Amino acid sequence: MSRYSALSIFRNGLSGQKNWQRAWRAAEPKPAYDVVIVGGGGHGLATAFYLAENHGIRNVAVLEKGYVGGGNVGRNTTVIRSNYLLDGNTQFYEFSVKLWEGLSQALNFNVMFSQRGQIVTAHSADQLDTFSHRANIMRLNGIDADILDRDAVRRLVPYLDFSETARFPIYGAILQGRAGTARHDAVAWGYARAADGHGVDIIQNCEVTGFVRDGDRIVGVETSKGRIGAGKVGLAVAGHTSVLGQKAGLELPIESHVLQAFVTEPLKPLVDHVVAYGADHFYVSQSDKGGLVFGGNLDGYNSYAQRGNLGVVREVAEAAIALMPCISRVRLLRHWGGVMDMTPDASPIICPTPIDGLYLNGGWCYGGFKATPASGWCFAHTLATGKPHPLIAAYGLGRFRTGHTLDEAGAGPSAWLQ
Amino acid sequence: MLRIECPCCGPRDHDEFRYGGDASVARPAHDDPDPEAWYRYVYVRNNPAGSHREFWQHVTGCRQWLVVERDTTNHTILSVGFARKRPGKCPYE
Ligand SMILES: Cc1cc2nc3c(=O)[nH]c(=O)nc-3n(C[C@H](O)[C@H](O)[C@H](O)COP(=O)(O)OP(=O)(O)OC[C@H]3O[C@@H](n4cnc5c(N)ncnc54)[C@H](O)[C@@H]3O)c2cc1C
Ligand SMILES: [Zn+2]
Numbered sequence: 001m002s003r004y005s006a007l008s009i010f011r012n013g014l015s016g017q018k019n020w021q022r023a024w025r026a027a028e029p030k031p032a033y034d035v036v037i038v039g040g041g042g043h044g045l046a047t048a049f050y051l052a053e054n055h056g057i058r059n060v061a062v063l064e065k066g067y068v069g070g071g072n073v074g075r076n077t078t079v080i081r082s083n084y085l086l087d088g089n090t091q092f093y094e095f096s097v098k099l100w101e102g103l104s105q106a107l108n109f110n111v112m113f114s115q116r117g118q119i120v121t122a123h124s125a126d127q128l129d130t131f132s133h134r135a136n137i138m139r140l141n142g143i144d145a146d147i148l149d150r151d152a153v154r155r156l157v158p159y160l161d162f163s164e165t166a167r168f169p170i171y172g173a174i175l176q177g178r179a180g181t182a183r184h185d186a187v188a189w190g191y192a193r194a195a196d197g198h199g200v201d202i203i204q205n206c207e208v209t210g211f212v213r214d215g216d217r218i219v220g221v222e223t224s225k226g227r228i229g230a231g232k233v234g235l236a237v238a239g240h241t242s243v244l245g246q247k248a249g250l251e252l253p254i255e256s257h258v259l260q261a262f263v264t265e266p267l268k269p270l271v272d273h274v275v276a277y278g279a280d281h282f283y284v285s286q287s288d289k290g291g292l293v294f295g296g297n298l299d300g301y302n303s304y305a306q307r308g309n310l311g312v313v314r315e316v317a318e319a320a321i322a323l324m325p326c327i328s329r330v331r332l333l334r335h336w337g338g339v340m341d342m343t344p345d346a347s348p349i350i351c352p353t354p355i356d357g358l359y360l361n362g363g364w365c366y367g368g369f370k371a372t373p374a375s376g377w378c379f380a381h382t383l384a385t386g387k388p389h390p391l392i393a394a395y396g397l398g399r400f401r402t403g404h405t406l407d408e409a410g411a412g413p414s415a416w417l418q
Numbered sequence: 419m420l421r422i423e424c425p426c427c428g429p430r431d432h433d434e435f436r437y438g439g440d441a442s443v444a445r446p447a448h449d450d451p452d453p454e455a456w457y458r459y460v461y462v463r464n465n466p467a468g469s470h471r472e473f474w475q476h477v478t479g480c481r482q483w484l485v486v487e488r489d490t491t492n493h494t495i496l497s498v499g500f501a502r503k504r505p506g507k508c509p510y511e
Contacts, residue, residue, distance in 0.1 A: 240467075242463075242464075242465035242466075242467075243467050246464075251458075251462050252462070252463075252465070253461035253462055253463065254463065254465055255440075255463050255465050256465055256467070256490070300437050301437045301472065301488075302440075302465065302470055302472065302490050303490050303493070304467040304490050304491045305490070305491060305492055305493060309419050309420070310419055311419060311431075311432070311433045344460070344461050400457060400460075400461045401453070401454075401457050413460050413461060414439055415439075415463075416437055416439065
């Protein structure tokens with residue numbers, strides 16, 4: 001694989017852009033691998049890359065039933081932040097932001113990580129107090145956080161509703177300056193290319209339909225391209241963890257739900273930050289093409305249909321206009337849905353499973369894109385050593401039995417409320 | 419949009435309803451001392467890609483709790499009935 005550089009751009013420019021190498025090989029499956037990763041989304045590809053890069057395990061395949069980037073990694077609203085409250089989350093997501101900061105260099109692929117800052121508005125004195133609590137916890141963990149009063153918010157984001165008639169007046173906000181967004185497809189492509197560069201086979205159009213066992217141990221997978229042997233199998237299939245888990249005999253605390261995202265027609269630069277509405281579920285950023293990219297709540301009932309419904313379009317539009325009246329006449333270009341695992345505490349599950357040879361990376365709920373580098377890093381460690389990486393110690397399956405749940409949203413054990 | 423045929427009120431937009439989750443999980447007996455049974459009741463879900471029996475309450479209509487059988491891959495509604503007529507006890511009553 002030749003590296004991208006200023007010189008390679010120059011050279012390929014001179015030959016009419018006709019000699020670029022493809023970004024990764026179109027691999028066909030070998031009979032067996034040391035590690036088989038199921039799911040060619042961001043997490044599966046990152047895992048494969050760090051298995052090779054950090055642990056020297058290169059006899060690895062990533063099996064993807066569709067095409068690389070066709071799942072949630074290419075459907076999300078790309079918000080990256082580490083403004084978490086609970087021990088276990090705080091450190092993990094901050095580790096991820098640190099990896100994001102060096103990712104384009106590490107992958108030799110521009111993932112367009114843009115640290116434009118995230119502002120979450122507070123709409124009561126109490127809410128601003130809880131944000132101060134969160135900011136203190138973040139700072140104690142070495143994470144940047146600022147509390148803004150109303151005037152400071154108004155200076156940064158004057159287009160929000162600061163009028164007398166605002167339904168929920170803005171009291172202040174919490175700002176994480178290092179938060180931001182990245183180009184989601186580039187993340188998938190960058191990890192795919194870098195993993196391929198280490199010899200990892202990325203096999204598209206290859207659906208895993210079952211597992212091969214030797215006694216109690218899983219020693220391979222059945223796929224639409226035949227049987228593939230594996231020393232270890234890692235699942236990273238986002239919203240489809242239950243479907244595959246059941247085939248392996250895993251009972252999981254997971255429901256699949258649809259989350260929608262929205263893009264408007266392109267506008268001139270307006271939104272410099274990621275802005276989240278503290279009074280309802282709405283958040284927005286502006287893409288490099290000018291479209292406002294935003295999202296809100298889950299559709300709210302179990303679903304494997306990779307599309308949304310209009311009820312949520314209305315709810316999200318209402319919240320959008322309550323916060324940003326100036327966009328009331330902007331046209332919506334597109335909206336789409338992604339199927340996500342929802343856990344009863346809205347935190348992920350990354351761990352070895354009770355089934356020998358099977359490892360799990362799932363349960364990502366709304367926020368798994370920002371976790372992509374750290375998730376891949378820690379899952380690779382877990383697969384390589386058989387033991388959870390210290391940063392994911394809190395994300396084991398056992399936490400639901402012992403009561404050590406990590407419920408950031410404080411919404412209890414109903415997945416659709418998280 | 420889903421359209422749920424309420425046995426009291428007729429076909430209504432699903433925005434009139436509140437979702438209540440998987441209707442196939444059975445609550446352990448009140449005095450069941452087995453933590454495993456409670457763990458499974460609170461947390462473990464089948465989460466099928468296909469037919470799913472689930473609770474919906476008609477909050478802005480008759481306020482009845484219903485059991486709706488729905489295909490989670492395409493939202494086809496296969497049956498609707500009163501939750502109180504279902505076998506086993508409804509946890510929301
Ligand atoms: C609308 C929306 C907005 C979001 N916004 C954000 C955000 O702003 N910030 C954030 O941090 N997170 C966000 N998320 C969450 C984030 O996108 C996901 O948590 C994360 O991308 C999931 O990991 P992944 O990238 O590996 O999943 P995916 O890209 O979905 O990868 C899983 C892959 O597994 C494949 N697969 C499934 N079954 C099989 C099988 N049997 N065999 C082979 N392959 C299989 C799928 O085809 C898929 O490609 C959002 C999600 C959605 C849907
Ligand atoms: Zn009714």
